[in-house]
Amino acid sequence: MIFQCENCGGNVIFDPEKGTMYCPYCNSSNSEADTPGAGLICAGCGGELPAGDFMSACKCNYCGSYNVIEERVRGEYAPHLVLPFRFGKKAAKEKIIAQFKKKRFLPSTFLNDAYLEKMEGNYVPFFLYDYLCRYHFKGTGKKVRVWTSGDTEYTETSLFNLERNMDIDFSKIPVDASIKMEDGMMDLLEPYDYKALEEFREKYLSGFLAERFNMDSDELSIRAKEKAKSDAKQMARSTMSGYQSIHTDYEQADFDLKDTKYSLLPVWSYKYDYGGKKYRFHLNGQTGKLVGDAPVSYKKAAAYSGTVFAGLFVIFYLISMILEVF
Amino acid sequence: MREIKDFFKQFKWMFLAIAVLFCVWLFLTVFQRGSEEAVYERTNEECDTEERVFDYAGKLTMHEEEELRKLIAQREKAIGCDIVLVTLNEDLSKDIMDYADDFYDEHMFGYNKPWGDGVVYVDNWYDGYTWFSTSGKAEDKYSENMINELVDDVTEITNENPYKAYKRYVNDVYRQMSGKSVSSLSLPLPAVIVLSLLFTIVYTATGLSGEKTKRTTGITAYVPEGKPDMGFCNDAFISTHTTRRHIDRSSGGGSSGGGGHHMSSGGHSHGGGGGRH
Numbered sequence: 001m002i003f004q005c006e007n008c009g010g011n012v013i014f015d016p017e018k019g020t021m022y023c024p025y026c027n028s029s030n031s032e033a034d035t036p037g038a039g040l041i042c043a044g045c046g047g048e049l050p051a052g053d054f055m056s057a058c059k060c061n062y063c064g065s066y067n068v069i070e071e072r073v074r075g076e077y078a079p080h081l082v083l084p085f086r087f088g089k090k091a092a093k094e095k096i097i098a099q100f101k102k103k104r105f106l107p108s109t110f111l112n113d114a115y116l117e118k119m120e121g122n123y124v125p126f127f128l129y130d131y132l133c134r135y136h137f138k139g140t141g142k143k144v145r146v147w148t149s150g151d152t153e154y155t156e157t158s159l160f161n162l163e164r165n166m167d168i169d170f171s172k173i174p175v176d177a178s179i180k181m182e183d184g185m186m187d188l189l190e191p192y193d194y195k196a197l198e199e200f201r202e203k204y205l206s207g208f209l210a211e212r213f214n215m216d217s218d219e220l221s222i223r224a225k226e227k228a229k230s231d232a233k234q235m236a237r238s239t240m241s242g243y244q245s246i247h248t249d250y251e252q253a254d255f256d257l258k259d260t261k262y263s264l265l266p267v268w269s270y271k272y273d274y275g276g277k278k279y280r281f282h283l284n285g286q287t288g289k290l291v292g293d294a295p296v297s298y299k300k301a302a303a304y305s306g307t308v309f310a311g312l313f314v315i316f317y318l319i320s321m322i323l324e325v326f
Numbered sequence: 327m328r329e330i331k332d333f334f335k336q337f338k339w340m341f342l343a344i345a346v347l348f349c350v351w352l353f354l355t356v357f358q359r360g361s362e363e364a365v366y367e368r369t370n371e372e373c374d375t376e377e378r379v380f381d382y383a384g385k386l387t388m389h390e391e392e393e394l395r396k397l398i399a400q401r402e403k404a405i406g407c408d409i410v411l412v413t414l415n416e417d418l419s420k421d422i423m424d425y426a427d428d429f430y431d432e433h434m435f436g437y438n439k440p441w442g443d444g445v446v447y448v449d450n451w452y453d454g455y456t457w458f459s460t461s462g463k464a465e466d467k468y469s470e471n472m473i474n475e476l477v478d479d480v481t482e483i484t485n486e487n488p489y490k491a492y493k494r495y496v497n498d499v500y501r502q503m504s505g506k507s508v509s510s511l512s513l514p515l516p517a518v519i520v521l522s523l524l525f526t527i528v529y530t531a532t533g534l535s536g537e538k539t540k541r542t543t544g545i546t547a548y549v550p551e552g553k554p555d556m557g558f559c560n561d562a563f564i565s566t567h568t569t570r571r572h573i574d575r576s577s578g579g580g581s582s583g584g585g586g587h588h589m590s591s592g593g594h595s596h597g598g599g600g601g602r603h
Contacts, residue, residue, distance in 0.1 A: 103533070104336070104529075104533035105533050108328060108329050108332065135554070140564070141561065148573070151572055151573050151575070152570050152571065152572060152573065153570065153571045153573055154569070154570050155569045155570075155571070156567070157566065157567055157568075157569075158565070158566040159563075159564040159565050159566070160563055160564060161560070161561070161563075161564055162561055163558060163560045163562075164556070164558065164559055165557040165558035165559075166554040166556045166557055166558075166559075167554065167555040167557060168549055168554040168555070169549060169550065169551060169555075170548045170549060171549070171550050172548060173548045187541070188539045188540075188541060190541075190542070190543045191542065191547045228548070231545045231546070231547075231548070231549075232554070234545040235545055235546065235549075235554050236554075238545070239559060240561070289539075289542065290539070292539075293536045293538075294536055301530060301534065303333075304333075304533070305526055305530045305533075307333075307340075308337075308340070308525070308526050308529050308530075309523065309526040311337065311340040311341070311344065312521070312525050312526065313518060313519065313522040315340070315343055315344055316513060316517075316521050316522055317515075317518050318344070318347040318350075318351055319347065319513060320512065320513035320514070320515075320518055322350055322351050322354060323512055
């Protein structure tokens with residue numbers, strides 16, 4: 001399916017800044033009419049779509065139209081919720097430049113507009129888990145007090161039995177359901193502001209890439225529980241103040257699954273290959289938080305460091321000559 | 327092209343600093359030459375030597391001797407005094423003070439006339455004793471405190487770096503006679519290399535180290551109520567014990583030397599003082 005402009009027939013896309021559908025050809029707003037597609041064939045030109053096994057929205061390589069593949073966003077693959085992009089490609093590029101422009105040894109092409117233009121907005125499939133967690137902790141806390149009297153130093157060590165029982169209602173713990181997205185990077189993109197979550201509508205995908213979930217919800221629930229348990233442990237620890245050390249004697253977290261929502265969350269992705277290595281950068285499409293390590297040009301590092309050494313040598317040598325003159 | 331532009335943009339401050347320092351050095355060199363050139367004209371024509379550095383103990387390299395000669399020539403003109411350095415490594419048959427006075431007298435040192443204005447510093451490495459002898463206007467100028475200050479200044483670093491110590495002797499004489507300040511700061515070549523290397527290492531390391539993205543999700547980010555429902559919370563005291571440790575308290579201290587006016591065996595008046603390294 002593609003969204004076509006009723007005024008000019010162009011491909012209408014979702015504009016994150018305006019929050020509306022927008023025709024980049026005739027500048028019309030909300031002028032879209034959906035044209036159904038047929039499987040993995042472009043609804044605009046009939047060309048084969050580069051959708052692979054899991055893409056639910058992609059761009060046609062032949063006519064450039066953004067297609068939404070109906071069978072991958074409907075039925076069992078219909079997302080419950082979607083978090084629309086809040087900013088477009090221009091703002092995403094600016095955020096990347098702002099983050100990395102002060103890096104000294106970046107390859108010179110890294111922030112080139114031609115490379116940054118290849119950034120893509122992706123709707124990444126996530127499962128959002130609601131759990132009731134019953135957390136039980138038993139441990140031993142140690143308090144140490146040191147004071148001096150005359151020429152003697154005293155150290156008093158006191159031990160305490162610590163016990164906590166608490167119920168925690170977790171809501172919408174996100175776990176990405178995409179094989180190609182690295183879990184660690186997706187976790188670092190959090191948090192999202194869930195107040196902006198909306199009921200899923202296909203038009204939000206026009207102008208972006210999207211995947212249907214390609215990992216099992218039950219399998220992923222283990223990661224959700226791990227996240228919840230880690231948070232529960234820290235919440236319990238935050239109630240134990242004044243202890244120099246705490247030893248865990250017993251810890252148990254039981255979970256009751258209350259609900260799971262399949263959702264699409266917005267991520268801008270920038271791929272950069274350099275020196276035989278693939279660098280991946282992801283931006284939270286709602287908050288702008290950036291995840292990814294900058295590439296290093298070792299040739300540039302050597303040249304710059306050599307210049308610094310030579311320059312400093314001359315500076316210090318001149319200083320030594322000035323001191324000698326006095 | 328862009329890379330070259332980036333390069334100059336990155337190092338513009340460094341290039342500017344080099345240019346400014348070079349100009350400062352050039353200005354100071356020219357200014358100093360202009361202000362110190364031939365203030366005093368040497369009028370002693372009877373002195374039997376042009377040499378000022380008598381390194382009989384062999385503590386200086388040829389290069390260091392040459393550098394000292396240059397410095398002495400420059401300082402002598404500025405203060406109008408002969409500045410002589412003697413290093414020995416022998417068991418002297420006479421007192422080091424007498425040796426210094428006789429050395430000065432025998433060579434007929436003195437900037438204005440034989441046995442006139444000048445100083446000699448004798449350093450005997452055999453036993454570590456040193457003597458600083460003054461004559462003429464230097465004798466008038468030098469108080470006991472000034473002599474002590476110079477001798478202490480020189481002897482404190484003689485064993486570690488004789489060249490630096492003797493350079494300090496020449497500069498101290500200049501400073502004390504002229505009243506002008508002399509920078510005691512110096513930056514030897516190895517220090518220049520080490521400093522440059524250290525700063526370069528810091529520059530490279532900070533450039534290579536990437537700032538890792540931090541987790542910004544709070545522990546209650548997925549808890550709509552903002553806190554857990556605490557069913558049971560108990561901190562029960564088990565036991566306590568106290569250990570004690572005795573604290574040792576202690577402390578420590580240091581030392582110094584001097585000189586005065588006297589007549590040499592040749593009947594000439596000298597001042598001075600000594601020390602040991």
